[in-house]
Amino acid sequence: MAQVSEGPGLYQLAEEHEELRAAVRALAEKEIAPYAAEVDEQERYPREALDALVKAGFHAVHIPEAYGGQGADAVAACIVIEEVARVDASASLIPAVNKLGTQPMLLAASEELKKQVMPEIAAGASASYGLSEREAGSDTASMRTRAQRDGDTWVLNGTKCWITNAGESTWYTVMAVTDPDAPKKSQGISAFAVHKDDPGFSVGPKEKKLGIKGSPTREIYFENCTIPADRIIGEPGTGLKTALKTLEHTRPTIGAQALGIAQGALDASIAYVKERKQFGQSIADFQGVQFMLADMGMKIETARHMVYASAAASERGDARASFMASAAKTYASDIAMEVTTDAVQLFGGAGYTRDFPVERMMRDAKITQIYEGTNQIQRMVMARQLLKG
Numbered sequence: 001m002a003q004v005s006e007g008p009g010l011y012q013l014a015e016e017h018e019e020l021r022a023a024v025r026a027l028a029e030k031e032i033a034p035y036a037a038e039v040d041e042q043e044r045y046p047r048e049a050l051d052a053l054v055k056a057g058f059h060a061v062h063i064p065e066a067y068g069g070q071g072a073d074a075v076a077a078c079i080v081i082e083e084v085a086r087v088d089a090s091a092s093l094i095p096a097v098n099k100l101g102t103q104p105m106l107l108a109a110s111e112e113l114k115k116q117v118m119p120e121i122a123a124g125a126s127a128s129y130g131l132s133e134r135e136a137g138s139d140t141a142s143m144r145t146r147a148q149r150d151g152d153t154w155v156l157n158g159t160k161c162w163i164t165n166a167g168e169s170t171w172y173t174v175m176a177v178t179d180p181d182a183p184k185k186s187q188g189i190s191a192f193a194v195h196k197d198d199p200g201f202s203v204g205p206k207e208k209k210l211g212i213k214g215s216p217t218r219e220i221y222f223e224n225c226t227i228p229a230d231r232i233i234g235e236p237g238t239g240l241k242t243a244l245k246t247l248e249h250t251r252p253t254i255g256a257q258a259l260g261i262a263q264g265a266l267d268a269s270i271a272y273v274k275e276r277k278q279f280g281q282s283i284a285d286f287q288g289v290q291f292m293l294a295d296m297g298m299k300i301e302t303a304r305h306m307v308y309a310s311a312a313a314s315e316r317g318d319a320r321a322s323f324m325a326s327a328a329k330t331y332a333s334d335i336a337m338e339v340t341t342d343a344v345q346l347f348g349g350a351g352y353t354r355d356f357p358v359e360r361m362m363r364d365a366k367i368t369q370i371y372e373g374t375n376q377i378q379r380m381v382m383a384r385q386l387l388k389g
């Protein structure tokens with residue numbers, strides 16, 4: 001699998017990356033795109049996409065070879081997510097959330113825990129990430145879910161909300177308060193690996209959403225949920241640090257998802273404006289339309305550079321990785337919203353119907369400005385880094 005270090009540098013991807021893109025694009029167009037409208041309409045899990053991604057080994061390319069995975073680098077993981085999102089944003093959450101759910105373990109779990117979880121994910125099981133709570137969204141440190149040590153076990157109680165792919169995943173990384181008296185709230189939080197069959201674990205009904213309707217979002221419940229003591233990820237009290245470090249690695253993947261949605265909307269727009277005739281000519285001949293296409297393409301190209309550069313920075317552990325991850329996620333998601341809105345405009349009335357994919361892309365784009373930290377929170381992260389000097 002592609003590795004950043006093998007590439008000729010920032011401004012040209014490695015040959016393996018381009019080969020990977022071609023392979024994922026072919027698979028996405030053949031096996032995922034045909035079901036995207038139906039998945040959205042019926043608000044159902046993109047089972048065909050899951051099967052195709054697992055069969056091709058594209059569902060979690062970031063899992064290291066040592067655990068039976070592909071060992072692909074962060075840029076490669078972004079390319080997979082981008083190419084799937086180009087045809088179906090819901091399906092792109094399969095590789096994206098597999099990375100989000102496992103990254104805390106890759107960063108901080110014991111070797112034994114990694115050996116327990118990673119091969120399962122590499123073989124096709126899914127992982128989710130449980131940080132948010134109803135009253136602790138942007139303010140993550142004010143979470144209430146508790147984990148208490150009891151002999152050889154940890155016992156969890158509480159509710160996490162907005163959990164992507166909950167109910168489909170086998171493993172859940174869950175952050176919970178282990179020391180309510182810690183001097184700083186953030187130092188009293190620990191991370192745990194919870195299995196779907198652990199006693200006391202359950203999932204709630206699906207949220208009814210504006211977009212990414214094929215990806216279930218649910219609450220997850222812990223009622224005296226009892227897990228073995230060695231399922232803690234890292235040392236007690238390090239959970240929030242690990243959860244936030246994880247986002248440095250995964251915000252580029254949300255940027256990649258946004259980028260893919262925007263590219264899909266531009267591609268659909270280009271095809272449509274060449275076909276559609278008004279005033280006796282193709283609407284692609286009008287300069288007003290051409291300028292819109294040019295702006296859309298320019299924004300997408302800028303976002304693509306930022307996404308790949310931020311992914312490579314996270315891979316290298318670059319000191320600017322946190323700033324770049326927030327910048328890439330924010331920029332790519334903001335332009336995805338703009339580009340998809342312009343795509344609907346270019347389709348005219350047809351764009352406002354479900355007969356064409358651009359209205360779905362516009363609805364799907366919106367979430368990329370909200371999750372993994374809203375774009376306001378990203379701007380706070382960026383400003384903090386800048387002011388730190």
Ligand SMILES: Cc1cc2nc3c(=O)[nH]c(=O)nc-3n(C[C@H](O)[C@H](O)[C@H](O)COP(=O)(O)OP(=O)(O)OC[C@H]3O[C@@H](n4cnc5c(N)ncnc54)[C@H](O)[C@@H]3O)c2cc1C
Pocket residue numbers: 128129130131132134136137138139161162163164165209217367370371372373374375376377
């Ligand atoms: C579909 C979906 C999937 C999700 N998947 C997951 C998941 O898998 N795992 C998980 O843990 N979470 C997940 N989330 C949660 C998501 O990360 C949160 O919704 C997000 O972080 C915002 O939190 P909130 O909804 O509580 O909004 P709030 O924090 O209540 O924010 C409301 C508004 O206030 C603004 N705001 C808040 N604080 C500030 C501030 N200090 N300065 C300026 N503005 C501020 C926000 O930007 C926003 O505009 C998901 C959410 C959705 C909708």
